[in-house]
Amino acid sequence: MPAVQQMLTRTGRSVFATAALVAVVAALASLYTSSGGASRESLIAEMLTNFIFVLGMQVFIGNTGVLSFGHMAFAQIAAYATAVVAIPLAAKVKALPDIPFGLDTVHFGAFGATAFAIAITLVVGAVFGIAVCRASGLAPTMITLAALFVVEQVVKNWSELTRGAGGLSGIPRLQGNGWLWVGAGIALVVAHLFQETRIGRFAIATREDELAAPALGIRLFTARYAAWIVSIGLIALGSSLRAQSLGSVNPKQFTLDQGILLLVMLVVGGMRSISGAVLGTVLITAGTELFRQLGDPQRLDIERFPDLFLGGTMLLVMLLRPGGLLGDRDLAGWLRRRMYRRPTAEPVTASPGTAVLKASEIEVHFGGFIALDGAGLAVRPGEVVGLIGPNGAGKTTLFNVITGLVREQGGRVLLGDDELTHSNPVQVARAGLARTFQNLRVFKNLSTRENVALAALVSARHRPHRTRVDVDTLLDDVGLGEWADRQAGTLDYGNQRRLELARAAALAPDFLLLDEPTSGMSDQESLAMVNSVRTVAARIGAGVLVIDHDLGFITRISDHIVVLNEGRVLAEGTPAEVRANPQVAEAYLGSSA
Amino acid sequence: MTKLLQTIVDGLGVGSTYALLALGISLIFGVMHLVNFAHGELITVGAYVSYFFFLHGGSWWWMPVAIIGSAMLASVATELVAFRWVRNASPFTLLLTSFALERLSHALWQILVSPKQRAFPKPSWVFYQFKLGGISFEWMDIVTILVTAATLLLTALVFKRTMFGISVRGAAEDFDAARLMGVRANRVISGAFAFAGLLAGVAACLILMRSPSADPSMGSDWLMKAVIAAVVGGLGSFSGAVIGGLVLGLLETLTRAYLPEVATGWDKFSTAVTFVVIAAFFVARPDGIFKVSHAERV
Numbered sequence: 050m051p052a053v054q055q056m057l058t059r060t061g062r063s064v065f066a067t068a069a070l071v072a073v074v075a076a077l078a079s080l081y082t083s084s085g086g087a088s089r090e091s092l093i094a095e096m097l098t099n100f101i102f103v104l105g106m107q108v109f110i111g112n113t114g115v116l117s118f119g120h121m122a123f124a125q126i127a128a129y130a131t132a133v134v135a136i137p138l139a140a141k142v143k144a145l146p147d148i149p150f151g152l153d154t155v156h157f158g159a160f161g162a163t164a165f166a167i168a169i170t171l172v173v174g175a176v177f178g179i180a181v182c183r184a185s186g187l188a189p190t191m192i193t194l195a196a197l198f199v200v201e202q203v204v205k206n207w208s209e210l211t212r213g214a215g216g217l218s219g220i221p222r223l224q225g226n227g228w229l230w231v232g233a234g235i236a237l238v239v240a241h242l243f244q245e246t247r248i249g250r251f252a253i254a255t256r257e258d259e260l261a262a263p264a265l266g267i268r269l270f271t272a273r274y275a276a277w278i279v280s281i282g283l284i285a286l287g288s289s290l291r292a293q294s295l296g297s298v299n300p301k302q303f304t305l306d307q308g309i310l311l312l313v314m315l316v317v318g319g320m321r322s323i324s325g326a327v328l329g330t331v332l333i334t335a336g337t338e339l340f341r342q343l344g345d346p347q348r349l350d351i352e353r354f355p356d357l358f359l360g361g362t363m364l365l366v367m368l369l370r371p372g373g374l375l376g377d378r379d380l381a382g383w384l385r386r387r388m389y390r391r392p393t394a395e396p397v398t399a400s401p402g403t404a405v406l407k408a409s410e411i412e413v414h415f416g417g418f419i420a421l422d423g424a425g426l427a428v429r430p431g432e433v434v435g436l437i438g439p440n441g442a443g444k445t446t447l448f449n450v451i452t453g454l455v456r457e458q459g460g461r462v463l464l465g466d467d468e469l470t471h472s473n474p475v476q477v478a479r480a481g482l483a484r485t486f487q488n489l490r491v492f493k494n495l496s497t498r499e500n501v502a503l504a505a506l507v508s509a510r511h512r513p514h515r516t517r518v519d520v521d522t523l524l525d526d527v528g529l530g531e532w533a534d535r536q537a538g539t540l541d542y543g544n545q546r547r548l549e550l551a552r553a554a555a556l557a558p559d560f561l562l563l564d565e566p567t568s569g570m571s572d573q574e575s576l577a578m579v580n581s582v583r584t585v586a587a588r589i590g591a592g593v594l595v596i597d598h599d600l601g602f603i604t605r606i607s608d609h610i611v612v613l614n615e616g617r618v619l620a621e622g623t624p625a626e627v628r629a630n631p632q633v634a635e636a637y638l639g640s641s642a
Numbered sequence: 643m644t645k646l647l648q649t650i651v652d653g654l655g656v657g658s659t660y661a662l663l664a665l666g667i668s669l670i671f672g673v674m675h676l677v678n679f680a681h682g683e684l685i686t687v688g689a690y691v692s693y694f695f696f697l698h699g700g701s702w703w704w705m706p707v708a709i710i711g712s713a714m715l716a717s718v719a720t721e722l723v724a725f726r727w728v729r730n731a732s733p734f735t736l737l738l739t740s741f742a743l744e745r746l747s748h749a750l751w752q753i754l755v756s757p758k759q760r761a762f763p764k765p766s767w768v769f770y771q772f773k774l775g776g777i778s779f780e781w782m783d784i785v786t787i788l789v790t791a792a793t794l795l796l797t798a799l800v801f802k803r804t805m806f807g808i809s810v811r812g813a814a815e816d817f818d819a820a821r822l823m824g825v826r827a828n829r830v831i832s833g834a835f836a837f838a839g840l841l842a843g844v845a846a847c848l849i850l851m852r853s854p855s856a857d858p859s860m861g862s863d864w865l866m867k868a869v870i871a872a873v874v875g876g877l878g879s880f881s882g883a884v885i886g887g888l889v890l891g892l893l894e895t896l897t898r899a900y901l902p903e904v905a906t907g908w909d910k911f912s913t914a915v916t917f918v919v920i921a922a923f924f925v926a927r928p929d930g931i932f933k934v935s936h937a938e939r940v
Contacts, residue, residue, distance in 0.1 A: 116734055180925040187677065187733075188928035191873050194866070195921035202914035305866075309741060316738055353752035360745030367742060368727050371735040 058388065063241035066381035070327050071234055074100075077331065090226060094294055096334040097229035101287030103314045103330045104236040104323070108243050109280035110312075111320040113273045114256030117181070118308055119193025120284050122200035123174050125303035127166040127285035128292040129204060132217040135162035135293065140219040147209040159223065159293060166289040167282060174281035182273040185259065197305060204300050216299025223293045232290045236283050240323050241381050247506050248275040254503050256321075257492035264452065264486075265556060266478035266507040310337075313359055317366050319373025321494060324380045329373065336362065377494050377536065386496070386534055391521050399516035399590035401431040402559040404465025404481065406592065411450055412459035413443075413616075420446040422616035425460065426594075428560055433586065433593040435607030435624075437600065439636055442613040444596045445487065448564055451594075452484045453477040464559065479511040481559035483591075485549040485566060493538030497529055497548055500537050504555035515557035518588055523551045526588055527581045543574045547581055554585045561586060563595040567602050575602045582606060604628065612636070644777050649899045650892065655783050657891020658790035661884045662845040663868030664875060665797065666838035668883035671872070672814030673834045674729060676736040680720055680743035682865025684713040684839055688846035689856035690751060696762035702851075709850065710843030717839025718832055726831075744862065751858035759857040768851055786848050793844050794884060800837070801880065810834050814878060870920055876930030885931060893919060 078096070082089045106120050133141070133148070134157045142153055157165055177196050181189045204211045211217065223229075243249040251272035254262040263269060292298050310333070318329025340354035366373065409425035421443045428434045436444050449455035451462055453474040462469040467480050478484075483504075492500050501520045508517055524530050527547040532540060537548055546566055553561055566582065567575040579602060586593050597603050603610060604624040612619045612627060614636045620627055627633055663681065670678045688709035692700065695708055720743055728739050770781045801807035812820040813830050821827055849864065867890060875886025897912040897919075 114734065116737065180921065184924060184928040186928060187873055187877065188924045191870065192921050192924045194870075195917040195924070198866075198917040199914045199921070202911065202917070206910040206914070309745075312738075312741075353749050353757060356745050356749035357753065360742045360747075360749055363738060363742035364724060364746065367731075367735055367739040368724065371728065371731050 059245040060242065062381055062384045062388065063238055063245060066241055066323070066384060067234060067237040069380060070237060070324065071230075074233075074327065074331060075230070092334070092338055094226050094229055096330065097226060097233045098287050098291040098294070099311065099314060099330045099334050100233040100327065101229075101236040101283060101290065102311050103326050104233075104240045105280050105283030105287060106311060106315050107280075107320060107323060107326040108240050108283060109273075109276045110315060111322075111326065112244065112249060112252040112256060112276050115181070115273065116190045117193040118190065118305060118312075119177070119181075119196040120280070120311070121303045121305070121308035122193075122197040123170050123281050123284050124288035125200050125204060125300070126173055127170040127288035128298040128302065129211055129217070130166040130169040131162045131289040131292045132220050132298050133210065134165050135159070135220045136217065137219065137221070144212055144217060144219070145209065149209055152210075159221065159228075162293070163286070163289045166292075167285040170285035170288075171278065171282055174285075175278060178274055178277040178281070182270050182277055185269075194305075197308065201300060201303070204303075214300055216297060216301075218297035220293055220296050220298070222296040223290070226294075229290055229294060232286055235286065237323070237327075239279065239283060240326075243276070243279050244323070244381065245385075247510065248272055250503055250506055252276040253495070254492060257494060258490045260454075261486065261490040261492070263474040264478055264484050264490075265504050265552070266475055266511055267503075268475050310359065313363050316373055317362060319375035319377070321372070321377050322375045322379035322382070324378065325373050325375035328375060332374075333359070333362070372494075389498075392519050394519075396522040396525075396588075397516055397518055398588055399518060399557070401590040402481070402515070402592070403430055404467075404559050405429050405463075406451075406482070406560050406594065407463045408447065408451055408460065409463075410460040411447060411457050411462075413446055413450060413455060413457050419616055421450070421457070421460075423460070424613055424616055424618050426611045426618070426621075428592045428594050430559070431586075431590065431592050433583075433595065433606055433608050435603040435610040436594060436596045436613065437598075437603055437610060438613035438619070441615075442636075443616045444613055445564065447613065448484070448562060448594075448596060451477070452482060452562060478507070478556060478558075481512065481515075482562055483553035483556040483558035483560070484562040485546070485553050485564055487564040487568065489542070489545045489549065491537040491540070491545050491548050491552070493536070495537055496534050497537050497540065498524065498533040500548055501551050501555045504552045508555060508557035512557045515559075516590070517557050518554070520555060523554050523585065523588070526554075526584045527551045528577070543570055543578075546570070546578070550581060550585055554589050554591070557589060558591050560592045560594060561589075563593065563597075565597050566595065567597055567599050572601070575599055576605075578602070579606045645899065647777050649895050651777075651779065651783055653892035653895035654888060655786045655891070656894065657888035658786055659845050659848050659864070659887075660867050660871045660890050661887025662790060662793060662841045662848075663864060664871035664883035664887045665794075665880060666841040667868055667872040668875065668877055668880060669810070669814075669834055669838050669841075672878040673810060673817070673831055674725065674736070675733050676725060676740060677733070677869060677873075677877070678838075679737065679740040679865060679869070680747065681717075681740075681838065681842060682861030682863075682868065683744055683747040684716055684842035684861070685846040685849060685864055686747060686751060686856065686858065686861040687716040688713050688843055689850055689860060690755060690760075692850055692854070693755075693760045693762050693856045700762075702763075702765040706843075706847045709847050710840055713843030713846055714836050714839035717835045717842065721832060721835040725835075726828075729831075744865075747861070748858045751856075755856070755858075757858060759855050761855040764854040765851055782852060785851075789844060789848060793841065797837075797841070797880070806830075806833050810837075874920065874923060874930055879930070882931050889931075890920075 078093050082093060110117055133152050134155050138156050181192050184192060205214050251267045254267050255269050255272050314329040314333040315326055317333060319325025336358050337355045340358040343354045406428040410423050411421045411425060412423060413421040424443060424447055438444050446455055450457045453472045464480055469477055469480060498520055501523055505520050524533055527550055529544060529547055567578050582593060607624055610624055610627045611621045612633050619636055620630045620633050667678055667681050670676050691708055691712040692705055724739055724743055728735055768782045771778045801811055809825045809830050813825055871886035871890045872883050875882025894916055897915050901912045901915060
């Protein structure tokens with residue numbers, strides 16, 4: 050039952066962190082409401098709904114790093130869905146005489162209406178989410194923005210269903226803030242749990258690096274889509290509860306400005322951290338209220354001081370602490386690290402794989418430029434093959450073809466009996482090829498151990514037939530044991546390279562593909578890297594294909610060397626044979642040599 | 643046919659204003675990967691400057707100079723006080739910084755002037771009409787199209803022929819390389835902001851001649867459209883921004899004019915349909931019409 054046990058500690062952590070945060074907020078709230086009466090209660094209600102919204106946004110925006118302006122669109126759908134089924138029939142027929150879909154005879158209680166709203170919102174959200182999560186760069190942000198405007202326009206104009214700009218009132222009201230507290234608690238638990246699940250960790254990986262995550266076998270779409278669905282669900286819950294707490298809905302509650310207000314709460318506290326989201330919500334809700342009281346309620350402009358506060362706060366935070374006040378500090382994350390116990394079992398060593406990696410007759414042209422012209426190579430199980438050649442020889446292109454980043458126009462890539470020709474990076478990684486990147490691509494905001502653990506999550510799922518070596522053993526093997534809890538982005542250059550090696554190894558691959566693992570390293574560091582690579586490869590039973598400029602490194606590490614020149618294999622053999630080959634010397638040093 | 647031509651002229655009129663704004667957004671994105679949500683506030687600045695001058699006996703003869711000048715100054719100022727300090731931050735941080743400025747601008751105008759709209763006189767000739775081949779045009783249509791064409795021509799000249807323009811394009815291509823070639827980062831970025839301010843100032847003149855009033859949040863509506871136009875065109879691409887702006891303007895006026903004919907009862911959803919089309923476009927072509935490749939080394 051280790052899986053259940055693990056689940057319990059995860060759940061336990063989430064529940065504990067939630068309880069602690071709720072307790073702090075509740076203490077503040079009761080201090081605040083102990084004098085002052087009803088208006089203070091309604092501010093607490095506002096804060097609690099903000100909590101649910103901000104946590105909902107955190108699940109998607111915070112974990113995936115994809116900015117969305119569209120969450121208010123789904124809040125609006127949920128609020129109106131609640132209204133049209135919760136308003137008592139007599140009042141509904143009066144307000145909406147031409148209501149479509151036979152809704153004039155439908156009436157649900159509070160639970161039914163909430164469930165209905167969440168269901169409807171999830172259905173619409175699931176469709177929109179496909180578009181949002183497939184796109185990359187700025188496109189998803191723009192799609193969510195368009196979604197916001199579409200929903201806004203439809204609600205304003207479909208008056209048979211929504212009564213247009215005037216909104217709907219007469220929703221049976223929930224008494225007190227009790228259910229809002231429950232909702233906020235649910236949102237906190239869900240947000241915490243999501244970060245503990247495999248798919249939640251994957252979503253975080255996609256946020257950290259859009260190229261490295263697929264190279265570890267993580268599908269961007271799946272991870273983002275899961276986050277999106279959970280996020281929209283929470284937004285719907287919050288919005289339905291708010292509608293029933295206020296008793297009315299109208300389009301003004303769901304404008305872009307409202308969405309931005311919530312976004313400010315998220316980023317001021319620190320969007321990557323759930324504790325940060327909570328802190329931001331408390332600070333901004335309280336601050337906005339404080340500045341609202343500076344204004345004169347008799348005049349139209351009571352929003353001017355809150356706007357000043359919001360703009361000023363956000364500007365200061367962006368200029369001084371762009372990661373938010375808490376950055377990556379998070380109560381649950383802290384617990385996770387504190388509670389971490391290194392497995393006590395003896396470190397295992399995996400038996401070598403049996404498959405051969407073979408690329409043959411690869412052809413790639415970029416426009417008129419022929420990058421690869423029939424190059425090929427083979428790596429046998431447990432063997433270390435070095436790939437060298439002058440600049441522009443096609444080394445990295447061949448590498449990218451094998452790992453699915455560049456599509457070849459001709460030739461085949463085989464791993465054992467698996468056809469990898471024209472595969473994408475995710476398929477390649479899951480099939481058993483793990484790569485590192487020439488330009489460092491560690492997950493900078495995660496700890497060293499979390500970086501490696503992410504890859505281990507993938508191998509647990511997709512490479513069950515391989516013996517898996519535990520994360521700490523791999524870290525020790527590359528000499529990063531003492532840095533396990535350091536934030537990866539703060540490691541020095543050489544250590545980040547070693548971390549990439551350990552992360553690739555945690556994928557339990559048949560082959561490690563290392564793209565210039567010693568670039569930028571001193572001779573001494575290069576020497577150490579030879580040992581690290583050999584130790585790790587032996588530990589996980591993988592063969593190695595390595596590109597490097599450093600001839601000393603390559604000859605020391607390789608069993609077999611392939612020399613590329615102008616897209617073709619110029620020579621290959623043992624290091625000694627290659628060194629003795631006059632053609633190689635010529636390609637490297639020019640014809641005069 | 644007459645209706646179609648008139649709709650197209652209207653669409654080009656709105657679209658060219660979008661194009662000018664989108665060009666500024668695309669330019670700034672090119673040099674520092676910032677989607678500048680404060681860009682629309684330059685219109686607001688121009689509007690309040692006009693309002694202020696008209697209170698003290700302004701005239702439309704020289705007002706465009708004041709509007710464009712103030713927009714340029716304001717644009718450079720935002721770079722100095724805010725964007726310079728987050729220059730190498732993530733696009734997310736940059737974008738939120740610009741949001742913060744937008745918010746602050748709203749608040750400041752509300753506090754300094756009034757949250758209510760302030761009107762001032764418009765040039766007398768704006769709505770004069772004349773007929774050409776059975777279609778009636780307003781003078782403003784012609785002015786809009788001519789001014790936009792002239793501004794775009796000037797932009798093309800600046801970026802093709804002058805040292806400044808070439809530096810900016812170089813910086814947009816590869817900032818570090820441009821720096822190594824002796825391009826001064828601060829000067830190029832300030833210059834780009836000044837030029838974006840100029841474009842926004844011209845757009846502001848066209849907008850204010852039609853509807854001469856100032857209110858604190860007037861920039862935001864234009865901004866959203868301009869951002870969408872710039873992204874549709876392909877951020878960083880100059881011709882993309884212009885085409886994106888024109889396409890958006892045409893799409894808006896055409897759906898408003900023809901959607902009711904295609905499906906009765908749908909006229910009230912014309913804006914919604916425009917945005918659905920835009921969303922669908924982003925799904926199909928996430929990088930816009932003119933993809934600007936930022937080839938990433940791996």
